[in-house]
Amino acid sequence: MKKNISNKLFILFTVIALFACKSKKPLIDGKTSVADLPKTENKILLKSLLASQLDFSTFTTKAATQLDFKDKNFEVTLNIRIKKSEIIWVSITAIAGLEVARVLITPDSIHVMDRINDEYLKKPFKFIQGFTSKQVDYATLEALLVGNSIPFTLTEKSEITQNNGVVLIKGMIERLSYQLQFNAQLKANQTLLEDNTLGQMLSVNTQSFEFVSNNLVPLKVLIDSKTRDKQIKVDMQYSKTMLNTVLDYPFNVPKRFSVVN
Numbered sequence: 001m002k003k004n005i006s007n008k009l010f011i012l013f014t015v016i017a018l019f020a021c022k023s024k025k026p027l028i029d030g031k032t033s034v035a036d037l038p039k040t041e042n043k044i045l046l047k048s049l050l051a052s053q054l055d056f057s058t059f060t061t062k063a064a065t066q067l068d069f070k071d072k073n074f075e076v077t078l079n080i081r082i083k084k085s086e087i088i089w090v091s092i093t094a095i096a097g098l099e100v101a102r103v104l105i106t107p108d109s110i111h112v113m114d115r116i117n118d119e120y121l122k123k124p125f126k127f128i129q130g131f132t133s134k135q136v137d138y139a140t141l142e143a144l145l146v147g148n149s150i151p152f153t154l155t156e157k158s159e160i161t162q163n164n165g166v167v168l169i170k171g172m173i174e175r176l177s178y179q180l181q182f183n184a185q186l187k188a189n190q191t192l193l194e195d196n197t198l199g200q201m202l203s204v205n206t207q208s209f210e211f212v213s214n215n216l217v218p219l220k221v222l223i224d225s226k227t228r229d230k231q232i233k234v235d236m237q238y239s240k241t242m243l244n245t246v247l248d249y250p251f252n253v254p255k256r257f258s259v260v261n
Contacts, residue, residue: 043156046158048186049154049169049182049186050154053148053149054216054217056082056084056244057084057244058084058246058247059080059081059084059145059242060080060081060241061241061242062077062080062238063077063079063237063239064077064236065234068232069233077092077093082146083249085107085139088104088105088142089102089104089251090102090103090104090105099115101115101116104249104251105125106125107138108124109123110122113257118256118257119258125138136176139151140152145218147209147216149180149188150180153171153178158171158178166181175196176194177193177196178192179191185216187216189206190204190205191203198227201224202223202224202225204221204224205221206218206220206221206222207219213242217238217243218241220235220236220237220238221236222234
């Protein structure tokens with residue numbers, strides 16, 4: 001864990017890009033099928049799906065995270081702060097709450113500060129798109145972290161169906177295919193992205209949600225990314241989620257840190 005940690009952390013957030021205090025209100029099982037909905041035109045259903053998206057100015061949570069990669073397992077805690085459409089800030093802590101790294105992601109860049117090895121990594125966001133698709137952008141990453149549907153899927157170009165009460169959306173954007181399944185509250189509990197040309201697949205399963213400030217937010221998120229010769233799994237358990245609070249996003253790189261590519 002202490003060696004080359006910046007590379008492992010960069011991989012973690014690249015993978016995610018591929019693809020409250022706990023309320024006393026009952027949790028919602030993300031596997032529950034949608035209750036039978038009255039038949040309606042796709043435009044009306046699409047409007048309902050758009051209305052179910054979490055609207056927020058800031059989002060913060062603590063995610064107990066397990067990362068499985070190359071037959072190795074890493075356990076860390078991600079302290080996540082998000083300013084909508086602008087900043088994703090993550091402090092990564094390990095044993096005894098020691099901060100081992102800090103990450104700052106904006107719509108045009110990703111920065112990783114490795115406190116174990118005194119190293120700093122900076123890449124343009126388009127570097128990630130070189131491994132995925134230009135459709136996979138900052139908005140995609142933000143949506144997956146807060147439990148929203150990927151923005152480019154909620155359009156009239158998508159095929160929307162109801163099968164035995166389950167709402168599904170699927171479609172294709174250039175070579176990237178997508179399929180989403182929604183729970184009874186019209187929150188996406190399963191998202192699948194596939195690029196068969198490159199042999200890439202990303203599955204995001206939001207297993208459960210909870211109410212925070214009368215809004216549904218994720219409680220448990222599983223991410224499974226596969227390529228032709230690699231597989232990475234990320235298991236995140238959220239707690240202490242809060243919305244629309246005043247947050248700061250400190251990211252000052254000490255002079256002693258060396259820049260790595």
